[in-house]
Amino acid sequence: MSEKPLRLAVDIGGTFVDAIELDTATGEVRFRKAATTPRNPAAGVLDAVAALDTPLERTGLFTHGTTLGLNAVLERRGARVGIITNEGFRDIFLVGRANVPDAHMYDFTYARPAPIVRRHRIAGVEGRLDYRGAVMEELDESGVVDAARRLVDEHEVEAIAVCFLFSFIDPSHERRAQALIREACPETKVSISSDIAREHREYERTSTTVLDAYIRPIFERYVDDLEASLRERGFDGRFLVMRSGGGAMTAGAARLSPTNTVLSGPAGGITGGAFLARALDRRELITFDVGGTSLDVCTIEDGRATTAFEATLENHPLLVPVYDIRTIGAGGGSIAWLDAGLLNVGPESAGAEPGPICYRRGGTLPTVTDACLALGYIDPGGFLGGSMPLDREAACEGIRNTLAEPMSVTLEAAAAGVLDVLMARTVGAVRRITVERGRDPRESALLAFGGAGPMFAAMCGHEMDLEEMIVPNAPSGFSAWGMLSAEVVDDCSRTHISLLDELPPAELASIFEELERDAAASLRRQGVSDGRAVLLRQLELRYLGQEHAIPVDVGRTLDIAAIVRAFGDGHEARYGHRMDARVQVLNIRIRAVGEAEEPMLRELPPRGAGPCAPAPGSRRAWCFTTRRMSRFSTWRRQDLAPGDTIAGPALIDEGTSVTVMHTGQRLRVDRYGHLVIAMAEQGER
């Protein structure tokens, strides 16, 4: 390992590819950006790696975050997929759960988007199980072969998704169908639902399987090309791909289950947040990721990011674990506008082109970034390290004309109003995600990152009465940094609906053991030695009659009474009460985690002799505590050292982002260089 001390992480975003390098020998971190290349995404990745100039032959680990699968679905660029299902049930995929998306509640001429599988590419074959898995009708084997041939020959299908009713109880019909199709149509890829998501609910399982078949060819091609290009450049370490619900997987594993990557866009930052929560022993965190067009929040509870077991992709349900994220459609590029006198922010964004007014690229509508510039938070000459001068006058002019004058308020009040509106929405989103989980947000610290996160962290924390706000190192590249901390993870699950008190512990144990064997084998295939594999057992439980289940961690010894108690505690924490009803098992889950090998955080040297960092200057900016323009001291982040403290109001600039703190707040630099902001009383303790 010591011959290859370097780790690389590369995250593809909407406008930039972020690449970060960690030298595990020295703890040193380097960070570069390159432009995203949507038509050939691998090129942007290689550009970013080239910009860092990392010696690939000395790199042991390359972790990659890509939303290629998501883009394939958004742009309808996936494979031509056919479905084989039960005779009489060919419309399960097309009907879905028959609901209109919430955003279209009042749209009485709603049209469904064109399906990714047309009806003539869906075939039914005889063969039916009942809810216990008993065969009500034998599988029609020649019917399977005929259907497959017809799909391939007449309808030019490239991949076939097979999903039969109740295959989660007994997958034998699906497995037999897979063998028959492979024999009859060896060129065609086959995905079966019991392999992809062995869980109940036929539409959700079908949808997950179809999306898998849909994105797999394009994903395989991409991963193979990128891996080959890296190898050509001397890389022969491990190649990991980020998962949507935590951790990473090897490129080989990702080729087999690409659906696990599709919602991994925001995953790096949250993975990094969970890592920091454990490393700093600040185990309750709210991650606050503010980019150009959106603001994402997720909660970390006891050092683990909260995950959900089902996601939605373009209105398609996906039975894969994902981080439980709330998104507000507003970020730095969001346009502020007056709607019949009321000030609104977003959802329209100026994007990178034409961008905010201050970019001088043709933007004429004021954005959040323009408001921040007008309020003095951004140094017009220091943006992106001075490489892109901003036009503050034009920003002020735009705000004055379109917002301040029509509202009859001052320029500063209008600009501050833009941020007030944004913060009010953020507070609402954070409260909802915490209320839904039965938590009090005030028990958490806020971890702010993304280009604009540090600018709003102190304001948001003040608004919500939080004790601490933390700004990590290089916050605009934190998502890529978080990927460096990603461990190899796999999830195995099975729906097994049964009353807990009627399920013999030996049977439960044997299902757990079977899943554990699968999970351990998966980790082994991905290069994790058995000694480093940690297997976590979880049961998804509910009271009999309920629809929603909640996950409960289960120990190695299966003490049913203790499980019932833990479930009751969880139910009470989350829903406010426990019931006298019987407890039902819904899903049995194993999460397998390969533990990371080296520490990621490096303590920074303390300041040598001499005074605390000198204040290089000051700037007038808007203080949200006093609600007026005040003089803020200004600091360069690279000048700060562990133990330094700064009293608000102050601005800490680091080129790609600015940390803003207000009157009455106090900042302390911890031993790793993180900025920790608190109310002054607490900071002075």
Place this chain on the structure above:
Amino acid sequence: MRARIDGATAEVVRSYLLSAAREMKATLVRTAFNPVIYEVLDFGISMYDRNLDLIAEAPGLTMFLGANDYSVAKVVEYLGVEAFEDGDVVISNYPYWNAAHTYDASLIAPVFVPGLDGPFGYLCVRAHWADLGAKDPGYVLDSTDMHQEGIVFPGTKVFKRGEADREIIELIRFNSRMPDIVIGDFNAMVASLRTGERRLKETVAKFGRETVDSAIAAFLDHGEETTARALAGLPRGSWTAEDFIDDDGISDDPIPMKATVTITDDAFTVDFTGSAGTQKGPVNMPFGTTLAMCKVVFKALTTPDTPSNAGHSRALEVVAEPGNLFHAVYPAPTFTLWTGIVGLELLFKALAKAMPERFAASSGGDVPGFMMLGVHPDTGKFFALSNNDPVGWGASPHHDGANALIHLSESIVRNTPLEVLETNTTMFFERFELRRDSGGPGKHRGGLGLRRDIRFLSDGEFMTVMKKTKSRPWALAGGREPDANTVIAFPGTGKELRMSTRRIPVKAGDRVTVLTAGGGGHGAPRERDPALIAEDLRDGFVSPEAARRVYGRNRERYRDGN
């Protein structure tokens, strides 16, 4: 009277109030016992100022938009403002005041803030209660007066100054067949009110009462102004439509409904004069429900993208004389609110005449629901599980109607998976497919309805709540009407039976076929693009016979021209 407050502050206060309403919803959903609340979203949550103007709302079902407005006004009128004290909670489910059937009970709480003698505002949570002691378990299909529909509270304090009144709560408990669920849901609703109360008080403390008052005035004016602007863009005139609901659940006679929509410079009036009078069975509509239905239509037409407040409905007027089908009076039975579902489309039918470019043809006409009750042979336990089925949506002037979606009156609700239905009941499904040829033909074709073939594996009861089985969904602009909703019990046997809203006993081996209606067509079928006809044939949405029959005139074109 423009309030002296800037647009940023007004918007921030509005965000806080909306956020409070959404937190009330999150609290209700996470603490409710009854799946109808957290799955079917059968609830409505709203917040009022002291003038009883709606200031924030977190709707569940589409049809519950503004449904609480009438209820809160009636309860405050009944008790008098002076009767309210800090910490009180009032229950109301008297259908003629509460804008719903007896099982959609509302809880109302006043909110007090320092420096004001009377309430600063009111909060209301309405949700479907599992059972309040009506004549039948599950659902009531054939009541003939209100007293068969459960225990009734006109506006009764269950909490007085923060203290629960155990006597009232015990009265509720002893009048329910499912007391644990009902009391659980009651507690969930109280928790939701307390969340809202805390947030509203915090908001007033944070911004100051005068600022909040000014902000409310500003955003109510904003609601009125944006609505007026949208109203100005609508055509002026008066348009009438008629339709039928099948029957009242007692007799077989179709019931006529009629609505006239009139748009003037400053008002949008809906008049139900000419509809049938009070019916013997439970299809009568409480006036508050009628108001809510009209608010949904008006809102969708004017300001669909902003959260509701009282300003949005100031220009709306609704006329239905007491005793009209749309204005039930004591003791008329009101349990099956399906009249409102059919009635919603009745208004669209009238408006389509005014704005042919904006409206689609009828979408199946209803939310077809079914339920099975029985004892499971595996467990010996009683079960009752229901499902709402999708219908084909009407074709619009610009595109084909969507296939198999839940009716637009509750379109965000999801159906129940087959694997859940088969695991929890003894229904075995032999088919779940789009109903071929069920989309109303037209230049734009109506969406397809659904076909389910059910075989029962054990004895039990099967119940359907389905309207519009006797009249077809209407079409527009020369499009054709599709076949109506149809349920056939025991098909192909001597006892074959057509059902609409009905309960029947079933035996193991019996079958039922449910066929939901498609959407009406739009435009003449002969104008349909031959390429689309070819696609419909390829996808099997339309059979070759039907294509020949309906689209015959351009048959050669689609056969050869593609």
